[in-house]
Amino acid sequence: MKDLWRRLWFLLNRSRFERELREEMEAHRAMKGELGPPFGNILRLRDEAVDAWGWRWLERFLQDLRFACRLLWRAPAFTLTAVAVLSLGVGVNLAAFQVFDRLALSMRPVPNPETLVRLYRRSPRSTTTTFSYPAFDYYRQHRSRLSSAMALMRTSVAVGDAEDRRVDARFVTGNYFAEMGARPLVGRLLDPADERGDAPPVAVISEDLWRSALGGDERALSRPLRVNGRPFEVVGVVPRTFVGLDESAPSLWVPVSHHGAAFPGSTLRSDWSGGAVDFYARVPADIPIAAMEAELRATVDALRVERPDQVFDGEWLEIRGAGRLVSLDEAAPAFALIGALVGLVLVAACMNLGLLVLARTLVRDREFAIRLAVGATRSRLVRQLLTEHLLLGLLGAAVGCLVAMPAAAAVFRLTGSSPSLTPQFNYLTAVIATLLAVLSSIVFGFAPVWQTLRPVSERRLRMRSVLLAAQVTTAIALLVVSGLLVRGVTRIVRVPLGFEYQQTLVADPGLANHGVSDAAEDYWRRAESRIRQQAGIQNSALSSLAPLGNRVTVNRERTVFYDVTPSYFDTLRIAVLRGRIFDAGEPGVAVISQGLANRRWPGEDALGKTYDGDTIVGVVSDARTVRLNEGAATEYYRPIQPKDMPGAVLIVRVEGAPQRFTNGIRATLQAEDPRLTPEVFALQDALATKLAGPRQAAQLVSLLGACALLLAVTGFGGMVAFTVSERLKEIGIRLALGAHPRHVLGAVLRQFRTPVLLGTVAGSLLATAAGLVLAQELYGVSSVDPIAHVGAFVLLATGASLAAIPSVRRALRVDPVQTLRHE
Amino acid sequence: MPETGVPPGTLVMLVLRVLQGGPLHGYAMAQRIHTLSSDVLQIEEGSLYPALQRILIHGWAKAEWGISETNRRVRFYKLTPAGRSQLAAQIADYERTNAAIQTVLRTA
Numbered sequence: 001m002k003d004l005w006r007r008l009w010f011l012l013n014r015s016r017f018e019r020e021l022r023e024e025m026e027a028h029r030a031m032k033g034e035l036g037p038p039f040g041n042i043l044r045l046r047d048e049a050v051d052a053w054g055w056r057w058l059e060r061f062l063q064d065l066r067f068a069c070r071l072l073w074r075a076p077a078f079t080l081t082a083v084a085v086l087s088l089g090v091g092v093n094l095a096a097f098q099v100f101d102r103l104a105l106s107m108r109p110v111p112n113p114e115t116l117v118r119l120y121r122r123s124p125r126s127t128t129t130t131f132s133y134p135a136f137d138y139y140r141q142h143r144s145r146l147s148s149a150m151a152l153m154r155t156s157v158a159v160g161d162a163e164d165r166r167v168d169a170r171f172v173t174g175n176y177f178a179e180m181g182a183r184p185l186v187g188r189l190l191d192p193a194d195e196r197g198d199a200p201p202v203a204v205i206s207e208d209l210w211r212s213a214l215g216g217d218e219r220a221l222s223r224p225l226r227v228n229g230r231p232f233e234v235v236g237v238v239p240r241t242f243v244g245l246d247e248s249a250p251s252l253w254v255p256v257s258h259h260g261a262a263f264p265g266s267t268l269r270s271d272w273s274g275g276a277v278d279f280y281a282r283v284p285a286d287i288p289i290a291a292m293e294a295e296l297r298a299t300v301d302a303l304r305v306e307r308p309d310q311v312f313d314g315e316w317l318e319i320r321g322a323g324r325l326v327s328l329d330e331a332a333p334a335f336a337l338i339g340a341l342v343g344l345v346l347v348a349a350c351m352n353l354g355l356l357v358l359a360r361t362l363v364r365d366r367e368f369a370i371r372l373a374v375g376a377t378r379s380r381l382v383r384q385l386l387t388e389h390l391l392l393g394l395l396g397a398a399v400g401c402l403v404a405m406p407a408a409a410a411v412f413r414l415t416g417s418s419p420s421l422t423p424q425f426n427y428l429t430a431v432i433a434t435l436l437a438v439l440s441s442i443v444f445g446f447a448p449v450w451q452t453l454r455p456v457s458e459r460r461l462r463m464r465s466v467l468l469a470a471q472v473t474t475a476i477a478l479l480v481v482s483g484l485l486v487r488g489v490t491r492i493v494r495v496p497l498g499f500e501y502q503q504t505l506v507a508d509p510g511l512a513n514h515g516v517s518d519a520a521e522d523y524w525r526r527a528e529s530r531i532r533q534q535a536g537i538q539n540s541a542l543s544s545l546a547p548l549g550n551r552v553t554v555n556r557e558r559t560v561f562y563d564v565t566p567s568y569f570d571t572l573r574i575a576v577l578r579g580r581i582f583d584a585g586e587p588g589v590a591v592i593s594q595g596l597a598n599r600r601w602p603g604e605d606a607l608g609k610t611y612d613g614d615t616i617v618g619v620v621s622d623a624r625t626v627r628l629n630e631g632a633a634t635e636y637y638r639p640i641q642p643k644d645m646p647g648a649v650l651i652v653r654v655e656g657a658p659q660r661f662t663n664g665i666r667a668t669l670q671a672e673d674p675r676l677t678p679e680v681f682a683l684q685d686a687l688a689t690k691l692a693g694p695r696q697a698a699q700l701v702s703l704l705g706a707c708a709l710l711l712a713v714t715g716f717g718g719m720v721a722f723t724v725s726e727r728l729k730e731i732g733i734r735l736a737l738g739a740h741p742r743h744v745l746g747a748v749l750r751q752f753r754t755p756v757l758l759g760t761v762a763g764s765l766l767a768t769a770a771g772l773v774l775a776q777e778l779y780g781v782s783s784v785d786p787i788a789h790v791g792a793f794v795l796l797a798t799g800a801s802l803a804a805i806p807s808v809r810r811a812l813r814v815d816p817v818q819t820l821r822h823e
Numbered sequence: 824m825p826e827t828g829v830p831p832g833t834l835v836m837l838v839l840r841v842l843q844g845g846p847l848h849g850y851a852m853a854q855r856i857h858t859l860s861s862d863v864l865q866i867e868e869g870s871l872y873p874a875l876q877r878i879l880i881h882g883w884a885k886a887e888w889g890i891s892e893t894n895r896r897v898r899f900y901k902l903t904p905a906g907r908s909q910l911a912a913q914i915a916d917y918e919r920t921n922a923a924i925q926t927v928l929r930t931a
Contacts, residue, residue, distance in 0.1 A: 006880050020888075021872065024849060024898045028868060031850045031893065045869050052876035 010053045022046050064387035071388060075360070079392070081714075082356055082445070086396025087403055088707055089349025090437045094404030096342040097432060098423040099411055100335055103326040106424075109243050111181040112282070113323035117289070118245075119279040119296075120320065123312035131279045133256065134272045135310065138303055139279070139317075144295045145287055148179050151256050151277040152245055153268075155513075157228050158677045159252065160213060164663070166679060167209060167251035169227075170244070171259050171277075177204075179282075180244055186210070186218055187236030194235075194255045201254070201261035203232040207240045209251040227252065228262045228677040243421075245280055245322065264675040265515035272310045280322060289319050325421075337773050341481065341704055344474040344766075346436065348708045350444040351471035352715040357445045358464060359722035385446055393441030397433040401425065404433070414696055468719060469755035469762070475705075475712035476763025476792050481770050482705035483788030485698035488774075498623035499547070499572040501683040503538075505658045506546050507650040509669045509678040516673070520645035527672045528650060531665060538653045541568035542640055546649040547625035548686045559596060560626060563640040563648075569620055571653045579607045579618035582639045589639070590614035595622045596634035614638060658682035705792075709799055716752075717803025723748060724807040732814045741812050748811065749804075760796075764789050829856075829864050834874045835883075836917060837864070839902065839910040842884060848897035849875065875900065883909050 010017055025046060072079040107113035119139075121128040131139075133151065140149040153171040158164070174195035182189055185207055194202050203225065205213075214220035224231035238253065256277070260266040268276060283292050296317045304311040320327065368381060408423035444467075509527075511520050528540055544563035566581050568574075569591075582589045590611065597606035597619050609616050623635060640648060650669075654661050662680040669678040724731070727748055734744045768784060829837060841847060841855045853866040878884045883906030891897045902910075 003881060006882060010880070020898065021876075023896070025868065025872060027848075027891075027895050027897050028850045028853075031891075031895065032853075032868075045872065048869060049872035049876050052873045053880060 007054055011055050011058070014055075018046065018050060021049060025049075060383070061387065064384050065391065067384065068388040068391045072391065078356065078360055079395075082353055082392055082441075083395045083399055085349050085352045085356065085711065086392065086437055086441060087399035088711070089346040089440065090396055090400030090433055091403035091407060092345045092704065092707065093342045093436060094400055094429060094433050095407035095411065095423075096338055098404060098408035098429065100338075101426075101428070102408075102412075102421055102423065104324055104328050104331055104335065107323045108325060109181075110179070112285075114321075115282040115285055116322045117281055117283050117319045118322040119281060120318040121312065121315060122318040123315045127318070128312075129278065131277055132272050132310070133268050133277055134270065135303070136277050136279050137269075139296075139299060142299045142302065144292075144299060146281045146283060146292060146296070148175060148282040149173070150176055150179055150245070150280040152176070152280060153256060153259075153277045154246070154250075156679065157252065157262055158679075159209070159225060159227055161226055165213070168248065169252040169254065169262075170246075170250045171254050171256040174255055174257075176244070176253070177238075180242070182238065182242050182244075184236040185239040187221060187234075189236050189238065190253060190255055195257045197257060199255070199257070201230070201232045201258045202235045203227060203252055203254045204236045204238055205234055205253075206238050206242075206249065206251045208249070210237045227254065230261055230264070232258075232261070243325075245278070263510065263513040266513060267515040268513075272307065283319065289321075293317065293319055333773060337770060340770065341478065341701060344478050345704050345707050345711075346440065348471055348474040348478075348711040348715075350440045351467045351474070352711040353440065354444040354467040355464070355471070355715045355719050355722075358467070359718050386442065389441045389445045390438060392445060393438030394434070396441060397430075397437035400437055401430065401433050404429075411700065414700075415693075464719065465751070465755040468716065468752060469759040471712045471715045472756050472759025472796070473762040473766065475708040475796055476760050477766040477770070478701070478705040478708040479792035479795055480764060480767030480788050481774070482698065482702040483791050484767070484771050484774060484785055485694065485701050487785055487788055488694060488698070497625070498621060499574055499625055500653060501547070501687055503653050503655070503658055504547075504572065504683045505652045505654065505661055505665065505680060506549075506683060506686070507652065507665050507669055507678055507680045508546060509650075509673070509676045511648075511676070512646040514673075514675055517646050518642075520648070521642045523672055524645055524648065524650070527669050530668050530672070531650070531652060534661075534664060534668070536655045536661065538655060539567055539571040540650055540652045541565045541571040542645070542648045543568055543651055544640060544644045544648055545626055547572070547651065547683055548690055549626060549649075557599075557634075559634050559636050562635060562637045563644040564637050565640055568637070568651070571651050572623060572625070573653075574623045575621040577619045577621055578605075579616075581618055581620075582637075584639060585641065586639050588614055589617045591618040591620055591637040592616055593620055593622045593635040596636060599634060611636070658684065709795060712796060713799035713803045716800040717807070719752070720749070720804040721807040721810075723751070724811045728811070728814055731811050732818075735812075735814065736817075745808060745811065756800075760793060763792075767792075829866065833917065834866070834870060835878060836910065836913040838871075838874060838878065838900075839883060839906055839913070842900055842902040842906070843910065846887070846889075846899040846901040848889075848891060848899050850897070851891075852900070878906070881905070881909070 022043075108116070110116065119131075121131065131151075133153075136149070136151045139146075140151075151171075151173045155169055155171065156166050157169045158166050172190065174190055174192035177189035178191065184204070187204075189204055190202070193199065205225070210216055210221075221234045221237070225234045226232070232254065244250070254262060257269070259268045283289060293316065296319075300311060300315055300317060304315075371381060372378070405423050405425060412421045412423070509523075511523065516523065524542060528542070531537060532540055542565045545560070562568075566584055569576060569581055577594055579591075581591060592600075592606060592611065597616075600606065600611065601609060606616050606619055620635075620637070650665075652661070652665060659682050662682070666678045666680045669680075670676050731744055731748065734747075735741065767789070771784070837856050838852055841852055841859070847855065849868075849871060853868070853871055856864050856866055875884075875886075878900070879886060882903060884900045884902055886898045886900050888896060889899045
């Protein structure tokens with residue numbers, strides 16, 4: 001250790017020690033001068049002595065580095081392009097890593113995230129994610145060693161005096177904010193005392209809502225805030241940085257015990273059959289999950305004794321860790337796909353870099369030859385090149401980091417994540433950036449040059465072809481995948497969904513939320529007849545499933561069950577193909593869709609057959625109002641019964657822009673029961689929201705595709721330019737001898753044919769594989785889409801041709817005499 | 824007897840040994856070794872100064888500027904305690920190796 005310090009001391013005082021050594025040796029020479037043989041070159045001897053300090057490698061490295069800096073500085077076009085290409089490849093990957101890191105690797109920023117769990121109701125046949133509130137409360141009181149039981153209910157409410165502003169709200173247990181380690185921006189947050197039955201209704205609001213609705217004024221908090229028209233005392237403001245148990249950003253939190261205050265008549269707290277709350281808790285670190293699950297089985301069995309009808313056969317509670325925003329298992333396929341796509345961009349960048357460096361060897365070949373000739377060793381040249389690419393890689397890593405952070409932030413913003421989710425630059429990011437950039441730079445920038453150091457020209461040619469083929473592969477693959485996504489999204493919009501969604505609205509008064517049950521039928525009769533009297537209303541119907549909604553009842557054959565009034569089919573313009581439509585409330589009959597008839601009774605007449613105990617009286621055209629992306633889904637309609645009325649929604653078809661009718665319909669529905677705060681929306685708006693996810697995915701992947709296209713096109717252009725300059729003399733002579741320009745060009749460009757073809761095929765195959773995964777994850781995407789494949793090829797071919805034009809023109813304009821003289 | 828260089832690996836030991844008698848400068852060391860070996864061992868400057876640098880790096884000796892007997896500014900090297908123990912270790916090593924070699928030479 002001391003040795004190292006002395007070495008460093010020598011290094012730091014290097015010039016003084018060198019001077020002293022020289023002085024000392026000169027003295028030695030003077031004293032010896034008369035007697036012995038000559039001393040030899042004092043400088044060389046001194047350098048040899050200095051070697052003993054052990055810093056020679058550093059000196060060489062610094063020398064190489066200085067030289068590399070000078071070289072890169074002198075070739076600014078090459079340096080800028082290479083760094084841009086590298087940082088693009090690295091930056092895209094870093095951005096993806098940031099997103100992955102924040103979502104799946106980092107723990108939630110809450111106290112003891114590793115003990116946080118979520119509970120699920122499991123039975124041998126099913127998994128249910130939510131609990132009824134009474135069931136949650138039962139488990140909370142009989143929780144054994146499970147601690148900090150938390151309930152979270154997601155819903156939306158109307159806020160403000162006009163009740164026209166709907167916001168995302170959460171009904172939570174009083175311990176929620178304390179468990180999340182949150183601190184208020186203003187006032188206080190909810191605590192367990194707020195959950196008591198006799199406590200006044202209170203709420204806390206998000207910083208965003210506070211600023212937008214109340215102007216960020218602290219005094220405004222003293223006035224009550226109307227939630228669904230009912231006054232709530234706002235006790236505090238939650239800062240933007242708050243991270244709760246879901247990744248979206250709600251605007252309002254209310255103690256779950258005050259559900260009835262926002263939804264008068266609510267049966268949430270007494271209804272065992274509803275499934276409304278997410279159940280989170282903590283498992284102490286010293287208890288294994290399996291042991292905890294075993295303990296809870298006993299609790300479930302105890303509940304079964306008390307309430308046999310409220311526990312599934314063979315039910316148990318499954319515990320899954322909730323310390324991360326996204327569990328790694330659930331998100332693995334999506335992340336793997338994203339990783340593959342961004343990886344392709346990096347590959348494209350590496351290939352491009354390889355081609356760039358290769359093209360540059362045209363200039364450097366001579367330099368290498370001269371340096372070898374004046375006595376440089378090959379290993380010294382290799383070291384020099386390594387240093388150069390190390391420098392390039394470091395530059396690429398630095399710029400890549402600069403690019404990646406805003407890119408990741410933009411992804412979070414674009415996908416509407418909670419504002420607390422921001423990319424964080426950490427050492428892991430820096431390490432990954434450096435590794436990726438330096439490895440890419442050295443492997444792909446250095447390998448081609450390595451070939452030039454051994455003068456076998458065919459090798460270089462093969463290398464060139466491999467780089468080109470790989471470049472084409474990545475570009476085609478990314479372009480096809482983005483094509484698949486873009487076309488998937490547009491197909492949903494263009495292809496008729498089988499029902500009228502441009503002119504229809506959905507109105508949901510939320511009767512069930514307010515505990516309306518027997519009165520629901522009467523309510524609907526009155527409300528619907530009043531709405532039908534209004535001008536511009538063409539037809540209306542009741543349905544148990546809201547079109548484009550999230551609620552759905554499906555059996556194992558993927559048949560979707562609808563309970564509707566007879567006017568449903570006319571309202572949504574679903575054609576009756578055979579038979580008739582049932583009458584209102586007609587028992588024991590059903591109408592099915594064409595798709596279900598064909599699957600269940602292929603080649604037979606479905607009329608008169610029975611299904612699920614009902615006689616089929618009619619067949620209608622396919623109308624996928626839920627499960628848009630699922631090809632196998634089919635529809636089954638039964639007359640709506642009084643028991644379905646509380647959960648029903650009203651569908652209204654209108655003339656003209658549907659948005660104009662929302663306020664009128666809401667007012668009518670509320671006039672019938674002033675406690676309600678109905679939600680009314682146009683189907684076309686809901687469709688746009690539903691497509692936002694796939695659309696964003698398509699945009700992001702298109703961006704990746706554009707990057708790959710740019711890289712491939714510039715790479716190809718550079719390659720052609722390189723080839724043309726390499727063979728300029730030959731082209732000139734051929735042209736002078738009277739060869740047809742087309743033939744000459746053909747001969748020059750022929751070498752690109754095989755790599756481009758191979759790359760295209762490989763890219764298409766890769767894209768098809770990715771498409772198979774995508775088709776399962778996203779609406780309307782199909783893996784085999786000839787237009788996407790052909791489109792990608794045409795795009796690439798056009799780009800590549802444009803990039804090659806300048807070089808080709810240069811080749812054709814070449815003057816043979818001048819070329820020869822130039823040599 | 825012809826003059827020869829020192830056997831490989833022993834130069835540092837010889838330098839440390841002559842320094843045991845007191846601080847010396849480079850030229851004096853070479854002279855001392857040359858004389859003590861009855862003019863057999865000839866120290867090349869090309870190997871003496873790298874060896875001295877190594878000795879300094881390892882902390883076996885300290886260098887100080889002074890005035891030589893011929894009135895020149897020269898650097899005197901002075902043995903440190905670390906250098907003393909290093910010398911003892913090297914001599915022990917050397918003697919063991921030497922004895923072994925001798926045994927082989929006599930009996931083989």
